[in-house]
Structures are given as C-alpha cells and as structure tokens.
Amino acid sequence: MTPQAAGMDIFAALEHPINLPSGEIFLVPTGIAIALPPGFEAQIRPRSGLATQYGVTLINSPGTIDADYRGEIKVPLINLGKKTYTVHPGERIAQLVIAPVVKAEWKIVSELPFSERGRGGFGHTG
Numbered sequence: 001m002t003p004q005a006a007g008m009d010i011f012a013a014l015e016h017p018i019n020l021p022s023g024e025i026f027l028v029p030t031g032i033a034i035a036l037p038p039g040f041e042a043q044i045r046p047r048s049g050l051a052t053q054y055g056v057t058l059i060n061s062p063g064t065i066d067a068d069y070r071g072e073i074k075v076p077l078i079n080l081g082k083k084t085y086t087v088h089p090g091e092r093i094a095q096l097v098i099a100p101v102v103k104a105e106w107k108i109v110s111e112l113p114f115s116e117r118g119r120g121g122f123g124h125t126g
C-alpha cells in the first residue's frame, strides 16, 4: 500500500541554498498563496524527519494561515540542532493541512460547571 500523506508538501522557493546556523531563524519563501473559504484555516506543520534528524523545525508551529490571507505563505524555520543546516531550493520543508475553525460564542460566568478533573493539570493524573 502506498503511504498517504496527511498534509500537502511545502517546498522552499529559493534561488540559492541558504545556510541556517544553529539557533537561527529564517523565513523561507514558498512561492504559494492560497484563498481559503471563510470558516477554514491552513496549518503549517514541521516535517518530523527534519526535526528529529537535524533539529530543524518551525518556530511558530503550527503556523496559522488565515482564510483572508492573500500573501505568500512563508515558513519560519529554526535550527535547534548543533550544526548549520543548509536549505536547498525546492527542498520539502514543511506540510500544510486545512482544518475547519470553530467560532465560539464566549460567555463570561462567575463559576464553571463541575468536572471530575476540576483544576488538576500538568501531570495531575500521574
């Protein structure tokens, strides 16, 4: 069976390779712009291979592409690895997933309804 990717690949639209030294951020152009219908967003997510092999990931992960954004999608890569990473023209650097956005109607209340968990978090359940 052929593996089915969940996201659409995003490529670096670069003319020349760029060096991303350890600890640095670079906003990589992708050459793509999209128009989503209202009620949707696109999420830009890191590639697991790049992250685990080189420490190269997205500083703002997941990046949010608003439905009304018409500019070029850019990918803010950060190198959390120890060595300089070279991004090559046309390299797959991230993946894009489209998701529906739930528009909540917020209400201000003085008390929240009971739940078993209550305020317990951050490892509360062991």
Ligand SMILES: O=c1ccn([C@H]2C[C@H](O)[C@@H](COP(=O)(O)OP(=O)(O)OP(=O)(O)O)O2)c(=O)[nH]1
Pocket: 044, 060, 062, 063, 064, 065, 066, 067, 069, 072, 073, 074, 075, 076
């Ligand atoms: O990884 C990303 C994240 C965002 N964007 C673009 C599309 C998005 O719609 C816009 C704004 O992003 P966001 O809302 O995350 O940034 P902000 O800092 O809140 O800026 P703004 O005040 O423009 O909303 O920037 C990208 O190209 N790549």
